Amino acid sequence: MSISERFITYYRETFFSWDEEWLQKFLSTIITPLKKSFRINISKISIENLLIRLKNQGYIPFETWISNVFSFERTIDFNPFERRLGFSLEHLLWYIYIQELAAAHSVHILSDWKIHNDSFLILDMASSPGWKTTQLSEQYPKSFIIANEPTRERIPQLLQNLDRMGSINIGVTLYPGQYFATSPETFDRILLDAPCSWEWTIFKTTDAVKNWHIKNVKTISRLQEKLLESACISLKTWGEMVYSTCTLNQIENEWVLDSMMRKFPWCFEITFQKRYWPHIDGTGWFFVSKIRKLLSVEGKKLKIQKNINEEIIPLSKHEQSLVFDFFHSSDIQEYVFYKFKHKLLAVRLSESLELVRNNFYCMRFGEEVGNIEEGKIVWTHYAGKTLVSSKVPSMILPDDEGILDLYFRWEKIYLNTNLRWYINLYYDWQRIGLDYINETGILSNFFPPSWRRK
Ligand SMILES: C[S@@+](CC[C@H](N)C(=O)[O-])C[C@H]1O[C@@H](n2cnc3c(N)ncnc32)[C@H](O)[C@@H]1O
The missing domain is CATH 3.10.450.720 (Nuclear Transport Factor 2; Chain: A,)
Incomplete structure (x- = not known):
């Protein structure tokens, strides 16, 4: 694959003028596929327990610099029921989430690596496919999160991810991010994982390479400035936000931040900033900065809309x-x-x-x-899934991968019981969720049909 000369020239002049060897190292790394990684949802399962489960299924996990994120490979000999990680029981039960290492970092930066019990209102301004929304929900379990996404085609994937991970503290809205400028001083935390020029997809497709042009980058950076301005207005004073992109150029990163600082002098401070280089950090391309609001800024407040969700x-x-x-x-x-x-x-x-x-x-x-x-x-x-009724009895599915596989394929399973009601179903000490035993003793699988194994 040939990388556009325009791209190489920009990176040489901006970052590597002092070292051609590093430029070549960077260029050779960016066309190599990234190592896959997953994040463990520690509110559901301990890291040790999860790793044992995956190793038993033939996965080899490797530690990364984020304690609950692991990269992985697979051993060659699989048992017949082994599937891609995305179809494993652990993935279906929201124990793990396949996510790129650097991208998993921005929510940690926002939350200072802690789980918060505050009742915050949080805005995820550009949320699909929801990788970071689900992470926000884990780090801020008692807060309410608005997952906003204006691109209609990207909504189904967001909803599917929220379904799997649970969205008990999430509302989905469809506004262009600029709209939130009409709600000044509203959010305690904001994540703006901005739409960007998709440079990082270079290793997947030649499009980003062919189409790389400084004009396109500048166009997208104007949108990013508007989104950041909207976030600045709608953030509460003393609130914090993260601005991140999966690009490395300065135009979509430092320039956007500089424009914010010029627009609102003395109102914000940047408390953290990092650029993740694939050839240095061993991650995908990523830029993240954390911003604190010191003073309120002017926005155009809309009339209070009463009862907009009247249904x-x-x-x-x-x-x-x-x-x-x-x-x-x-x-x-x-x-x-x-x-x-x-x-x-x-x-x-x-x-x-x-x-x-x-x-x-x-x-x-x-x-x-x-x-x-x-x-x-x-x-x-x-x-x-998220709620547990202690009125509902528990039943255990026989400890047999074959039966679990039948369950995930929606095949008929008879359970030896006179019970004809809802049950909490368990398998291998893991609670799978709520199901129902019908009048003929057959277990009705309540998993959403779209999760069916084929
Ligand atoms: C980098 S992706 C977000 C990835 C997401 N945060 C995650 O971790 O799964 C950027 C998103 O911004 C959305 N977007 C595009 N224009 C927007 C706008 N004007 N306001 C808000 N979001 C926008 C895109 O549709 C895209 O889904």
């Missing part, structure tokens, strides 16, 4: 009693239930829920845990 409404008394037929109150004390048409939504309790419901139109609000049909609730898989 998302609180439950009636009768509907609430149906919820309590299924859950003990202690099971759900941290959640609030709403209704959208016939759908039952569960959302983690948070101080900003009403602010969001009144001001930002959400195409998704929390998790769809049931359907209200003819005065009763039919619970879905999601009712057992």
Whole structure:
């Protein structure tokens, strides 16, 4: 693959004028595929336990400089049920997330590597496919996160990822990021993982190489400036945000930050900044900077919009009693239930829920845990994913990969029990989720059909 001369000249002049050898090293690294890596969701499983499980399936994990992110290879001899990591039980149960190492860093930078119990309102301004949204949800489990994505074609992938990882504290909105400038001083934290010139896809496709032109880079940097300006306005004073891109050029990074500092002098400080070089850091291309807001800045405030999500409404008394037929109150004390048409939504309790419901139109609000049909609730898989009902009995699927495989293929499985109700299903000490045993004793798989193994 030949790399565009324009690209090489820009990088030589901007970063490597002092060292042709390093330039050549950089150029040879960027056309090599990246090592795959995954992130472990430590709120679900310990690192040790997860690594043992994967090693038993023939994966060889390698430590990285992020404690819960591992790169991996596979051994050659697989057992017949072994699948790609993306179809493993561990992946389906939200224990792991396949994510590039440097990209996994930006949420850690925002959260200072900690899990926070604050009830923040967080904006993920450019969120699809949701890698970092799910990470925000792990690092800020008690906060409410707006996952915003204006590109319609990129919504299905976002929703699919949120489904798998759980979206109990997430609302999805479809605004151009510039829109948030009309909500000054609103968010405690913002992640702006900006749309960029996709330089990093060089090793995957020749397009980024062929199309690299400084004019295109400057065009996208003007959009990035507007998005950053919007983030600056909508961030609360003393709030923090991360601006990141998966490009290394200065035009989409330092220039965008410089323009913010010129526009709002004395209002912001940059508290962290790093450029990840593939030939030095062994990662994908990435630039990340962390910004703190020191002073409020001018924005154009829209009229308060009351009840923009008017179809998302609180439950009636009768509907609430149906919820309590299924859950003990202690099971759900941290959640609030709403209704959208016939759908039952569960959302983690948070101080900003009403602010969001009144001001930002959400195409998704929390998790769809049931359907209200003819005065009763039919619970879905999601009712057992994040929420756990202690009224529902547990059953264990026989410890046999073949049976698990049948389960994931939606084949009929008979369970030796007289029970005909919902069950919490376990396999190999792992809770798979909520299922149902029908009147003929067959286990009805409540996993979403799109996750079916083929
Ligand atoms: C680098 S990707 C985000 C990746 C995502 N944060 C993740 O980790 O999975 C940038 C996203 O910005 C979206 N985007 C494009 N124009 C936008 C705009 N005006 N406002 C907000 N987002 C925009 C793109 O559709 C794309 O999904």
